[in-house]
Amino acid sequence: MNGLVIRTTGSWYRVLNADGTTVDCRLRGNYRLRGNKQTNPIAVGDHVVFDLQDDDTGVITDVADRSNYIVRRATKLSKQTHVIAANIDLLCIVATLAAPRTSTGFIDRLLVTAEAYHIPACVVFNKVDLVDADLAPLLDQTAAIYTEAGYPVLYTSAITGAGLDTLAALITGRTVLFSGHSGVGKSALLNALDPTLDLRVGNISDWSLKGRHTTTFAEIHPVNLPNHSGQTFLIDTPGIKEFGMVDFTVQELSHFFPEMKAVLHDCRFANCTHRHEPGCAVKAAVEAGTINPDRYVNYLSISDQIIADQ
Numbered sequence: 001m002n003g004l005v006i007r008t009t010g011s012w013y014r015v016l017n018a019d020g021t022t023v024d025c026r027l028r029g030n031y032r033l034r035g036n037k038q039t040n041p042i043a044v045g046d047h048v049v050f051d052l053q054d055d056d057t058g059v060i061t062d063v064a065d066r067s068n069y070i071v072r073r074a075t076k077l078s079k080q081t082h083v084i085a086a087n088i089d090l091l092c093i094v095a096t097l098a099a100p101r102t103s104t105g106f107i108d109r110l111l112v113t114a115e116a117y118h119i120p121a122c123v124v125f126n127k128v129d130l131v132d133a134d135l136a137p138l139l140d141q142t143a144a145i146y147t148e149a150g151y152p153v154l155y156t157s158a159i160t161g162a163g164l165d166t167l168a169a170l171i172t173g174r175t176v177l178f179s180g181h182s183g184v185g186k187s188a189l190l191n192a193l194d195p196t197l198d199l200r201v202g203n204i205s206d207w208s209l210k211g212r213h214t215t216t217f218a219e220i221h222p223v224n225l226p227n228h229s230g231q232t233f234l235i236d237t238p239g240i241k242e243f244g245m246v247d248f249t250v251q252e253l254s255h256f257f258p259e260m261k262a263v264l265h266d267c268r269f270a271n272c273t274h275r276h277e278p279g280c281a282v283k284a285a286v287e288a289g290t291i292n293p294d295r296y297v298n299y300l301s302i303s304d305q306i307i308a309d310q
């Protein structure tokens with residue numbers, strides 16, 4: 001039999017069959033790990049082959065090749081990586097400017113990783129109902145950074161329903177990974193998209209305005225969005241504090257900023273790092289205002305981090 005891994009907890013994998021039933025599976029004892037760099041050999045989104053046992057549990061014997069996957073460092077300083085999900089059609093980075101505030105540094109690290117792993121991405125600014133006149137200019141400015149870089153940007157509110165039709169239209173029929181800090185409203189957004197989901201949503205404590213890590217493991221929720229036809233797979237994930245990137249070099253980094261990639265062939269040196277080299281087309285574009293300075297600053301910060309980690 002074969003199916004889609006929709007939940008992983010400890011050594012158990014919940015597999016969704018084509019007929020809509022699920023089987024809880026374990027991994028065959030001698031299953032060959034793809035190297036020991038990854039803490040989890042199978043992630044949500046993987047398509048697996050399994051044998052059904054007498055007790056109605058399954059034993060996974062094989063995993064299909066992935067079209068893509070997204071990884072982060074297992075812990076802050078770890079060399080090991082954690083696969084968040086596999087076979088993703090779209091990454092929705094859920095961000096907020098109020099309670100908690102998402103930095104562009106965080107968004108850019110996720111976007112860079114999405115580019116590196118060939119996953120289309122969008123930025124969803126949630127909790128727009130909390131954006132007052134004072135905050136609105138900052139929201140528009142931040143959103144413009146990503147629109148200009150070529151990413152779809154949405155404004156949503158899980159509370160008022162603002163922007164949900166646009167979000168539903170963007171994600172229908174796709175497998176969509178929702179990622180972002182704890183408390184930005186990932187689970188609340190999924191509930192708002194499909195009220196039958198009834199996912200657990202956290203409380204924001206007034207004193208700290210920090211999320212509480214309500215969602216504790218990644219899970220795929222198959223849904224049929226109201227007013228949209230086609231099966232959609234929504235992946236809810238636990239909030240992350242920092243996004244630990246892996247696996248690429250300073251030389252590669254600018255290729256994962258689409259607006260830099262578009263001009264870097266005009267740099268004088270083929271191995272330009274766009275920091276101090278003369279004749280750098282990226283720096284020229286920043287000075288000319290066609291590349292956003294915030295994105296460039298985050299580029300520098302990520303490349304510093306890559307160098308420090310080497």
Ligand SMILES: Nc1nc2c(ncn2[C@@H]2O[C@H](COP(=O)(O)OP(=O)(O)OP(=O)(O)O)[C@@H](O)[C@H]2O)c(=O)[nH]1
Pocket residue numbers: 126127128129130156157158159160180181182183184185186187188189200201202203204211212213214215216237238239240
């Ligand atoms: N005002 C407002 N509150 C929201 C909105 N979306 C979510 N919230 C609230 O924000 C809090 C956190 O929402 P969750 O959906 O649990 O956040 P999460 O991103 O899933 O958090 P983790 O599971 O911890 O990663 C809850 O109290 C929600 O009611 C929104 O659009 N507007």
Ligand SMILES: [Mg+2]
Pocket residue numbers: 186187188200201214215236237238239
């Ligand atoms: Mg959640």
Ligand SMILES: [Zn+2]
Pocket residue numbers: 264267268272273274275277279280281282283
């Ligand atoms: Zn350059």
